[in-house]
Amino acid sequence: MSQPLGRAKGPGPRPHTFLFVSADADQTLKIGEFVVYPVRVDGREQQVLARINEREAIRLYPDGFSADPTVDxxxxxxxxxxxxRTSELFQMTAEVIGYYDEALGDFVNPRIPxxxxxxxxxxxxxxxxxxxxRRRVDEQGAGSMGWLLSRPRGEVPVAxxxxxxxxxxxxxxASTGAGKSYTASVLIEEMLRPTTRAAILIIDPHGEYSTxxxxxxxxxxxxxxxxPExxxxxxxxxxxxxGTLEQGDLRYLLPNVSERMSYVLGRAYRTAEAASRRRCGEADRWxxxxxxxxxxxxxxxxxxxxDRGSANALxxxxxxxxxxxxxxxxxDQEQTPLEELLRPGRVSVMQLSQVDSREQQVIVAALLRRIFTARLRTKNGQVDEGDEFYLPYPVFILIEEAHNFAPSGEDIVTTGILKKILAEGRKFGVGVGLISQRPGKLDSDVLSQCNTQFLMRIVNPVDQSKVRxxxxxxxxxxxxxxxALTKGQAIISGAAVNTPMLCQIRPRYTTHGGAGADAPEEWVRYMGGSNVARRQRESAPLQQPGRRARLFKSE
Amino acid sequence: MGLSLGKVVKADSHIHYLCQIYGRHEVKADSVPQPHHYALGNFVQIGLGGENGLIIGLIYDTMLLNPDFGNLGPRLSPEHELKIFAPDYLNERAVLVRIAAVGHVAPSGEIFQGVPRLAASSDAEVREMSPAQIREFHRGSDGGLHLAYLPVLLRQTDPLIYDMVQMMLGQLAGLLSEAQRAELDVISDELLWRTQIGPLGGTQ
Structure with missing residues (x-):
């Protein structure tokens, strides 16, 4: 082992923190960096891991020494x-994570600084x-997302x-442009490795995942x-x-539905369901x-x-x-089979880029309900192969712009089913990944039930406090x-890792499709010499036979 | 035995002694202490006599005694003839050094660092210490470097204390192993920062 970088000074300002002093001549002790100290537990020496959370200078030259920038x-x-030799001295506040218990597969906090x-x-x-x-790289179920940010590239892989x-x-x-769709794509790639072969569905309201x-x-x-497919x-x-749309879906989808219309809709809906049941034994075939x-x-x-007016308006x-x-x-009849949308080793991207936002929400609600019901029935042995609700493997659904599907302070058609999946999905093998650039607009319960978090650059204070x-x-x-995080850097925390850490997301294998449009580039291209000449040529009426024909045709 | 430097002529307190450095009329010509023997920060030993061992001290100030100072009146003898006509008068000129006691060595060799229980008497002999004695004085019971007297020194209000300590540490560093020097550097660096950068506004 190399030389120690510092010495413990004493307990820190908060429980499970301690202070240590270091000259840190090589500037290795960055925020988020991991340090260890020895401790004896049950007669054995253990290495207690701690993470640096704060770095404060305790010895500095007088400000005036730097008055002339040309003088050292x-x-x-x-x-x-x-x-x-020590003109700079730092006090680090480190948070004790604990020593790693191999048998437990987790950290044990020594509970003493x-x-x-x-x-x-x-x-x-x-x-x-x-x-x-939690997993070794290339192990079954491991997602190699990148490497530890404080260490050189690739030296400490994060799986x-x-x-x-x-x-x-x-x-x-993450904020816009911080790399959330990039990170999500890396995650998808990892989930599609031969060691995992996940069944994934992406709800893509902006068409960012076509690549x-x-x-x-x-x-x-x-x-x-x-x-992978x-x-x-x-x-x-x-x-x-x-027929799979619920009464609430319809009420939500139709614009400006009055109470009277809602009443008529309720009665008609039940009639339609009864008709469907009479026809084929199922209520959802109307x-x-x-x-x-x-x-x-x-x-x-x-x-x-x-009332007749209400019915007509409806x-x-x-x-x-x-x-x-x-x-x-x-x-009316068809619906995409779940086993086509969701199949191990396949990612399905459902683009909703030209779909009205309410329609998007209803589509997602209907789909989530169907998936959840299918998993529940399959798991409980209520359906067999060939049934439209037969889905014999766990699935993962990644939802972009999640704040549109579980907005804060509002109960919309998707909120209920999302909360249900978040609460009960574990039992039936339905996992959800929510992606949002506005956590402030995301329902708090929904966010808090996502037990693994990838947090990237967030500048907006409201969003920051929501994340907190x-x-x-x-x-x-x-x-x-x-x-302070830059593009491609993320805090990964929660159930999928042993402790929160700063990670540099690895490069993608596939091309990134989520980058914003480069407006100046497009403007310049539009005004490029050959394009201008082409447009002038095309817009000159007498030079185009078709246009000429139209001119004389007007009579 | 190190060179005899002088004798205790006064004590201002239990640990502050005044030593008069021997002049050329008091010891043999080849034993007259030279300035480097009684330089600031030098370790000295003061004999307690009998079974009482030694007091270890550090020279922290120097004074010159010159009865001619301020006497502007006429003299019977010119300056260059004083040696012939008034040799006693010349003998009244002396170099005095202030010594701070920093420890005690018992006759058994047991070493104590800090304020010594015993005090030296007038005329007690003050001797320089050899490098081996200095090393021995700083060896703790665990074999490591021991400077328990340092806080006692730093509590002194004398304006020269910090500079004297730096000189003492510099002298000591030359006698130590590399590992011990690294330990000493920590203290030296801290004091240097306080004395050189702290007063100019550096963070402490």
Whole structure:
């Protein structure tokens, strides 16, 4: 082992923290860096791991020594007779994580700070690789997300436990441009390794994940004849049967539904369900036409012209909003089989980029309900192979712009099912990953139930405070780093790792598709010489036979 | 035995002694102490006589005694003839050094660092210490470097104390192993910062 970098000074300002003093001549003791100190437990020497949370200078030259930028303050100090070697001295506040108990597979906090004068060492790479990550790289269920930020590239790999991610859910929180879709894509790549082969569905409201179609070509993910698959579903490629929509979905989807309309809808909905049950024994096979008929009948049955008006208004809303058939997501009969959307070794990206936000929410609610029901019924042995609710493996659903599906202070169609999955999904093998750039707008309960967190740069104070409230696993000091993180750097915490850590996310195997448009580049390209000439040529009416023809055709 | 430097002529307190350095009329010509023998920060030993052992001290100040100072009146003899006509008068000129007691060595060799219980008497002999004696005085019971008297010294209000301590540490460093020197450097660096950078506004 190399030389110690500091010595313990005493207990820290908060429980489980201690202070140590170091000259840190090589500037190795960064915030978030890991250090160790020896302690004897049951007669055996253990290395207690601690993380540096604060760094405070306790010995500095007078400010005036730096008054002239061309003069080295060390020279001034030498001039006035200081020949010592320690012109800078730092006091570090470190948080005790504990010694690693191999049998337990976790850290045990010694619950006592180190004695004054205990030597403090920089934790070595091999030790950190062993104790920080729950899984070894290339082990089954390991997600090699990158490396420890405070160490040189690749020296301490960070491998998360993907089983924990799926069973206890995930949140990726970051400001725009901090790299959340990049990080999510790296996670997807890891989940599709031959050692994991996950079944993943991505809800992609902005079409940022289309480049995941390169996944089948990523040779890094091949193994034992296995090759991951990717399916990109444009809006309209995925079919949701209208019969699976609940009354609440319809009420939410239709614009400006009055109480009277809601009453008529409720009655008509029950009639349509009854018709469906009579026809095929299932309540969720009604068609839009059947619902329309039921609404019309409700209107006719009412003597009051006001009710007839409500029924008509409801019909008009239904026809203009819930479109079924070719090119539309909703369909009377068809629905995309779950085993097609979700299959081990495959990522399905459901693009919703041209879909109205309320429709998006209803689609996601219907899909989540279906997936959850399928897993519940399959797990409980209520369905067999061939049944539309048969889904014989755990699944992971990644939801982009999650604040639109579980908004804070509002109960929308997706909130209930999301909370249900977050609370009960573990039992049935439904994992959810929520991605949001506005945690402040995300429901607190939902955020707090995501037990693994990838936190990237967050500058907005409201969002920061929401993260503080919702993410208990990360200490206040580490969260203070959030605005200082740069692109691709993340705090990974929670169930998938042994302790929160700062991680540099590894480069993707697939191309990144989430980058914002480069407006100046596009403007310059638009005004480029050949483009201007081409546009002038095309817009000159007499030079184009087609245009010329139209001119004379107007008579 | 180290060179005899002088004798105790006064004590201002239990640990502050005044020693008059021997002049050329008091000892043999080859034994007259030279300035480097009684330099600031030098270790000295003061004999207690009999079975009482030695007091170990540090020279922390120097004074010159010159009865001619301030006497502006006429003299019977010119300056260069004083040696012939008034040799006693010349003998009244002396170098005095202040010594701070920092420890005690019993006749058995047992070493104590800090304020000694015993005090020296007038005329007690003051001798320089050899490097081996200095090393021995600083060896703790665990074999490590021992400077328990340092806080006693630093409590003194004398303006020269910090400089004297730096000189003493410098002298000591030359006698120690590399590992012990590293330990000494920590103290030396801290004191240096306090004396050189602290007064200019450096963080302490």
């Amino acid at each position: 303050p060390n020279r001034i100090a030498a001039m006035v007779g200081y020949s010592g 180190p004695r004054v004068g205990t030597p403090i060492w920089l934790a070595d790479n091999a030790y950190l690789s062993h104790v920080l990550s 998360i436990d993907l089983a924990a991610v799926v069973s206890t859910h995930l949140a990726i929180i 995941l179609n390169e996944i089948p070509n990523a040779r890094e993910l091949y193994g034992d004849g296995y090759r 990717a399916r990109i579903y444009a809006p309209g490629d995925v079919r949701i049967r209208v 068609t839009r036409a059947e619902l329309e008929d039921a609404i019309e009948k409700e209107g006719e049955n009412e003597a009051d012209s006001f 019909l008009w809303r239904l026809r203009s909003t819930v479109r079924t058939g070719a090119g539309h997501i909703f369909d 409230e919702g993410v208990e696993a990360v200490g206040r000091e580490l969260l203070d780093e959030l605005p």
